[in-house]
Amino acid sequence: MKRFPEKRIFITGSGSGLGRALAVRFALEGWRVGVSDVNAARMEETAGLVRDAGGTALAIACNVTSAEDLARAARSLAAEWGGLDILVNNAGVAAGGLFERVPPDRWEWILDVNFRGVVHGCRAFIPMFKAQRRGHIVNIASSAGIVSLPEMASYNATKAAVISVSETLRTELAPHGVGVTVVCPTFINTNIMESFHSPDEDQRRGAERFFAASRYPAERFADFTYNAVRRNRLYAFPQRDGRMAWRLKRLFPELFYRYIARRYSERRNRS
Numbered sequence: 001m002k003r004f005p006e007k008r009i010f011i012t013g014s015g016s017g018l019g020r021a022l023a024v025r026f027a028l029e030g031w032r033v034g035v036s037d038v039n040a041a042r043m044e045e046t047a048g049l050v051r052d053a054g055g056t057a058l059a060i061a062c063n064v065t066s067a068e069d070l071a072r073a074a075r076s077l078a079a080e081w082g083g084l085d086i087l088v089n090n091a092g093v094a095a096g097g098l099f100e101r102v103p104p105d106r107w108e109w110i111l112d113v114n115f116r117g118v119v120h121g122c123r124a125f126i127p128m129f130k131a132q133r134r135g136h137i138v139n140i141a142s143s144a145g146i147v148s149l150p151e152m153a154s155y156n157a158t159k160a161a162v163i164s165v166s167e168t169l170r171t172e173l174a175p176h177g178v179g180v181t182v183v184c185p186t187f188i189n190t191n192i193m194e195s196f197h198s199p200d201e202d203q204r205r206g207a208e209r210f211f212a213a214s215r216y217p218a219e220r221f222a223d224f225t226y227n228a229v230r231r232n233r234l235y236a237f238p239q240r241d242g243r244m245a246w247r248l249k250r251l252f253p254e255l256f257y258r259y260i261a262r263r264y265s266e267r268r269n270r271s
């Protein structure tokens with residue numbers, strides 16, 4: 001992290017879960033942490049945790065669906081701290097459902113938060129990073145954007161788009177000394193099910209079980225992500241199952257989806 005002697009980070013959606021764990025992880029290293037969320041009470045709670053961990057917190061309420069909110073956050077950070085070193089586009093929501101049962105307004109909602117939110121974040125901070133000739137963008141995508149499991153099309157699509165944007169920016173920003181990392185976790189037990197939308201109640205219950213069964217804590221995710229940024233990695237797959245799936249899909253794409261389709265058909269036939 002010697003690239004960033006001023007130690008300034010801004011994290012969207014850091015009122016909860018993975019964003020909060022990242023805020024505390026960087027605070028433990030003595031960073032100044034810009035915490036941000038649509039949920040003001042949780043945002044303030046995270047700011048308190050950052051201070052308890054030895055960091056400096058600046059709370060900036062921000063809805064990532066608003067380009068203006070993110071532009072305002074960039075202006076505030078420039079005024080308060082004279083710039084920024086790391087932007088984490090973390091805020092996100094989750095959804096599921098059979099493809100034809102997900103209505104257009106639900107597609108718009110998840111695209112607005114998970115994809116356009118990342119675009120707004122990058123657009124707001126890239127001019128600052130280019131002017132500084134220094135900076136790093138961390139986009140929290142998901143292994144869902146690689147694996148594209150059934151009955152999760154809208155979520156998968158937003159995360160695949162975030163991976164693609166990250167790959168493009170990695171090269172576009174390289175001449176300016178700006179790094180990009182895209183993080184693709186599988187399941188981690190956070191508050192993400194609070195935002196979950198699906199036309200299918202059974203699917204909600206199934207997803208809840210999956211998250212509750214995760215043995216990979218948010219703190220470990222934060223540690224892994226911290227080290228991925230330190231090593232300036234483009235791809236960060238915190239969990240072994242995510243890393244395996246990524247490799248298998250790249251090596252054997254046809255086989256990979258034949259296998260997933262077979263497992264899915266078996267499950268549908270049983271229920």
Ligand SMILES: NC(=O)c1ccc[n+]([C@@H]2O[C@H](COP(=O)([O-])OP(=O)(O)OC[C@H]3O[C@@H](n4cnc5c(N)ncnc54)[C@H](O)[C@@H]3O)[C@@H](O)[C@H]2O)c1
Binds near residue numbers: 013018037093
């Ligand atoms: N938990 C997992 O298993 C998992 C797996 C893969 C990817 N992710 C991704 O990690 C990120 C964080 O998720 P989490 O699991 O910590 O969930 P979480 O629900 O615990 O935290 C998400 C935070 O984002 C905030 N948020 C939602 N909409 C917002 C908006 N429009 N503007 C600003 N803030 C908003 C919420 O208020 C919440 O505090 C998301 O992008 C999610 O897709 C999570």
